Amino acid sequence: xxxxxxxxxxxxxxxxxxxxxxxxxxxxxxxxxxxxxxxxxxxxxxxxxxxxxxxxxxxxxxxxxxxxxxxxxxxxxxxxxxxxxxxxxxxxxxxxxxxxxxxxxxxxxxxxxxxxxxxxxxxxxxxxxxxxxxxxxxxxxxxxxxxxxxxxxxxxxxxxxxxxxxxxxxxxxxxxxxxxxxxxxxxxxxxxxxxxxxxxxxxxxxxxxxxxxxxxxxxxxxxxxxxxxxxxxxxxxxxxxxxxxxxxxxxxxxxxxxxxxxxxxxxxxxxxxxxxxxx
Amino acid sequence: xxxxxxxxxxxxxxxxxxxxxxxxxxxxxxxxxxxxxxxxxxxxxxxxxxxxxxxxxxxxxxxxxxxxxxxxxxxxxxxxxxxxxxxxxxxxxxxxxxxxxxxxxxxxxxxxxxxxxxxxxxxxxxxxxxxxxxxxxxxxxxxxxxxxxxxxxxxxxxxxxxxxxxxxxxxxxxxxxxxxxxxxxxxxxxxxxxxxxxxxxxxxxxxxxxxxxxxxxxxxxxxxxxxxxxxxxxxxxxxxxxxxxxxxxxxxxxxxxxxxxxxxxxxxxxxxxxxxxxx
DNA sequence: AACCATAAGATTGGATATCAATCAATAAGT
DNA sequence: ACTTATTGATTGATATCCAATCTTATGGTT
Numbered sequence: 194x195x196x197x198x199x200x201x202x203x204x205x206x207x208x209x210x211x212x213x214x215x216x217x218x219x220x221x222x223x224x225x226x227x228x229x230x231x232x233x234x235x236x237x238x239x240x241x242x243x244x245x246x247x248x249x250x251x252x253x254x255x256x257x258x259x260x261x262x263x264x265x266x267x268x269x270x271x272x273x274x275x276x277x278x279x280x281x282x283x284x285x286x287x288x289x290x291x292x293x294x295x296x297x298x299x300x301x302x303x304x305x306x307x308x309x310x311x312x313x314x315x316x317x318x319x320x321x322x323x324x325x326x327x328x329x330x331x332x333x334x335x336x337x338x339x340x341x342x343x344x345x346x347x348x349x350x351x352x353x354x355x356x357x358x359x360x361x362x363x364x365x366x367x368x369x370x371x372x373x374x375x376x377x378x379x380x381x382x383x384x385x386x387x388x389x390x391x392x393x394x395x396x397x398x399x400x401x402x403x404x405x406x407x408x409x410x411x412x413x414x415x416x417x418x419x420x421x422x423x424x425x426x427x428x429x430x431x432x433x434x435x436x437x438x439x440x441x442x443x444x445x446x447x448x449x450x451x452x453x454x455x456x457x458x459x460x461x462x463x464x465x466x467x468x469x470x471x472x
Numbered sequence: 473x474x475x476x477x478x479x480x481x482x483x484x485x486x487x488x489x490x491x492x493x494x495x496x497x498x499x500x501x502x503x504x505x506x507x508x509x510x511x512x513x514x515x516x517x518x519x520x521x522x523x524x525x526x527x528x529x530x531x532x533x534x535x536x537x538x539x540x541x542x543x544x545x546x547x548x549x550x551x552x553x554x555x556x557x558x559x560x561x562x563x564x565x566x567x568x569x570x571x572x573x574x575x576x577x578x579x580x581x582x583x584x585x586x587x588x589x590x591x592x593x594x595x596x597x598x599x600x601x602x603x604x605x606x607x608x609x610x611x612x613x614x615x616x617x618x619x620x621x622x623x624x625x626x627x628x629x630x631x632x633x634x635x636x637x638x639x640x641x642x643x644x645x646x647x648x649x650x651x652x653x654x655x656x657x658x659x660x661x662x663x664x665x666x667x668x669x670x671x672x673x674x675x676x677x678x679x680x681x682x683x684x685x686x687x688x689x690x691x692x693x694x695x696x697x698x699x700x701x702x703x704x705x706x707x708x709x710x711x712x713x714x715x716x717x718x719x720x721x722x723x724x725x726x727x728x729x730x731x732x733x734x735x736x737x738x739x740x741x742x743x744x745x746x747x748x749x750x751x
Numbered sequence: 752a753a754c755c756a757t758a759a760g761a762t763t764g765g766a767t768a769t770c771a772a773t774c775a776a777t778a779a780g781t
Numbered sequence: 782a783c784t785t786a787t788t789g790a791t792t793g794a795t796a797t798c799c800a801a802t803c804t805t806a807t808g809g810t811t
Contacts, residue, residue, distance in 0.1 A: 195532070196530075196532065196764070196765095197764080197765080198520070198764095221791075221792095222791080222792070223790095223791075223792095231765080231766085232765065232766050232767070233792090234513055234765075234766080235764090235765070235766090237517070237792090237793085238516070238517060238520055241477070241517055241520055241521060242520060242524060245521060245524045245525075246524075247614075251475075253474070253475065253773085253792080253793085254772070254773045254774060254791075254792055254793075255773085255774065255775095255791085255792080256791065256792065266613070266614065269612045269613055269614040269615065270614050272612050272614075272615065273612060273614045273615045273618065276556065276559035276560070276563070276615065277555065277556075277559070279559060280555035280556070280558060280559050281555070284555070333548045333551050333552060334545070334548060335526075335545065335548040335549050335551075335552045335622075335625075336548065336551065336552045336555065339552065339618055343614075346614075475793070475794095476793080476794080477793095500762080500763095501762080501763070501764095502762075502763095510794080510795085511794065511795050511796075512763090512795095513794075513795080514793090514794070514795090516763090516764085532763080532764085532802085533762075533763055533764075533801070533802045533803060534762085534763075534802085534803065534804095535762070535763065535803095752811105753810105753811085754809100754810080754811080755808105755809090755810080755811095756807100756808090756809085756810095757806105757807080757808080757809095758805100758806085758807075758808095759804100759805085759806075759807085760803105760804085760805075760806085761802105761803085761804075761805090762801105762802085762803075762804090763800105763801085763802080763803090764799105764800090764801080764802095765798100765799085765800085765801100766797100766798080766799080766800100767796105767797085767798080767799100768795100768796090768797085768798105769794100769795080769796085769797105770793105770794085770795080770796105771792105771793090771794085771795105772791105772792085772793080772794100773790105773791085773792075773793095774789105774790085774791080774792090775788100775789085775790080775791095776787100776788085776789080776790095777786100777787085777788075777789090778785100778786085778787070778788085779784100779785080779786075779787085780783105780784085780785075780786090781782105781783085781784080781785090
């Protein structure tokens with residue numbers, strides 16, 4: 194069993210990529226220490242791990258917050274992700290055996306079935322997983338870890354932005370990438386990977402504000418009771434339908450925001466489907 | 473000023489990539505706490521950062537050690553490094569302006585002068601730096617950090633292996649890569665990057681044992697006195713000339729070694745020049 | 752002498768209490 | 782209304798203490 198701070202870091206990571214902890218959310222040491230029933234020191238170590246992973250931001254004497262990547266950083270993350278996946282694609286087109294291609298096709302098929310069944314949540318998860326499986330086939334653990342970190346950061350981004358693209362066009366990209374690669378059309382596959390990510394990031398509209406709907410205690414509760422398995426209640430992507438002044442349980446939640454001259458209703462409208470991540 | 477644990481992590485990182493702390497070296501909490509004159513907790517936080525970076529390995533209830541990557545991991549690190557630099561090369565061949573090419577050429581020229589002057593140490597440093605500069609021109613901070621971490625890990629590898637290649641063939645690689653890229657011959661440039669790293673890693677012969685020549689206290693002393701600037705006394709790559717039983721100041725240094733059935737003189741002989749890293 | 756089991760010592764992982772420095776927010780004064 | 786001072790809260794860090802675990806030394810057994 195690994196150290197407790199690692200466990201806590203994993204739980205926080207999970208909560209962040211599940212969009213239960215949103216960017217800007219304060220991660221107070223004392224608060225988390227109470228939630229996890231550990232000392233502040235263990236929490237601090239966990240927060241250091243999160244910060245190293247790019248998911249949290251620690252400001253001296255101010256504390257830790259869920260990271261709020263800038264649009265620039267978002268572009269860089271997707272750029273790096275594209276670079277890595279293109280490189281892996283080039284490797285796989287040379288080295289991957291039939292079993293590997295079969296695994297990829299099987300995965301695509303599972304996602305297709307989920308889409309057909311209207312199970313958007315499962316399709317989302319499978320869509321995420323495809324990229325992980327893809328890189329795992331490179332059999333390079335170092336690369337896998339780098340890639341997984343990038344994927345986590347893109348997932349974080351998704352709770353910071355307003356999805357604004359027609360995601361239907363992206364559904365078949367995975368399948369097409371596999372097809373192209375297996376046929377040896379590496380260049381086209383790499384272009385498709387690039388387009389895939391560009392389409393996603395172009396549709397992003399960074400919101401200046403994110404309204405937390407859960408306190409850390411509420412957000413983390415599902416992960417705490419005994420079994421470490423995640424909750425089935427992932428928070429779907431959505432924007433608050435009403436103005437900030439909505440009362441309710443989250444009225445006392447504090448979000449760390451830089452001083453912005455904020456227009457009263459500056460948020461962009463969500464034009465199209467907001468569900469469904471980039472896959 | 474950033475936190476003290478970050479400062480200590482930076483210092484330890486520096487000591488490791490300077491080969492003053494060698495793989496397997498025990499990083500005792502109490503010992504480091506005394507050296508840096510901080511509490512054990514700060515040291516622990518620094519060690520967590522190092523472990524996240526792949527430079528240290530923390531074993532539960534056993535403590536932290538400078539990482540001893542396996543040959544497999546070494547191959548993976550170089551594989552990932554190749555992938556990243558090839559990707560960056562592809563980006564630069566499209567996007568880099570004249571100023572960028574000039575910067576690269578200027579850097580190559582500086583290294584050439586250092587070689588001509590017989591300043592192997594400086595040439596080594598510049599050779600390392602070339603890769604950093606190369607990736608910095610991508611203007612992607614996320615990618616830079618990923619790449620810098622990989623470079624640190626290759627530097628760590630170099631204190632674990634016996635260089636066994638004719639490094640003269642590698643001296644012009646940087647220049648040739650710049651030439652090829654500027655001329656738009658991307659494919660050849662990428663192949664050269666691949667060959668460059670393959671040549672390096674193929675020459676590696678993992679030693680089963682590394683004999684520390686410095687205690688942590690001795691290794692870290694130069695970094696401590698006031699100025700944070702590194703020492704000018706980088707430890708050059710070399711193998712002990714004699715059998716393990718050489719007495720001296722380091723007789724009491726403990727190195728973490730897995731239980732190996734070790735042949736008395738199982739080390740490979742260093743055939744050619746041992747100085748000069750992979751650049 | 753070799754071998755196994757136990758006991759002692761040392762080290763890590765963690766908890767708690769405490770203190771100084773800094774930030775945020777309030778209260779007071781002009 | 783605006784600026785300043787005080788107060789409170791939080792973080793960064795230390796010291797001390799304790800339990801769990803690993804390593805080593807010890808001692809008995811064959």
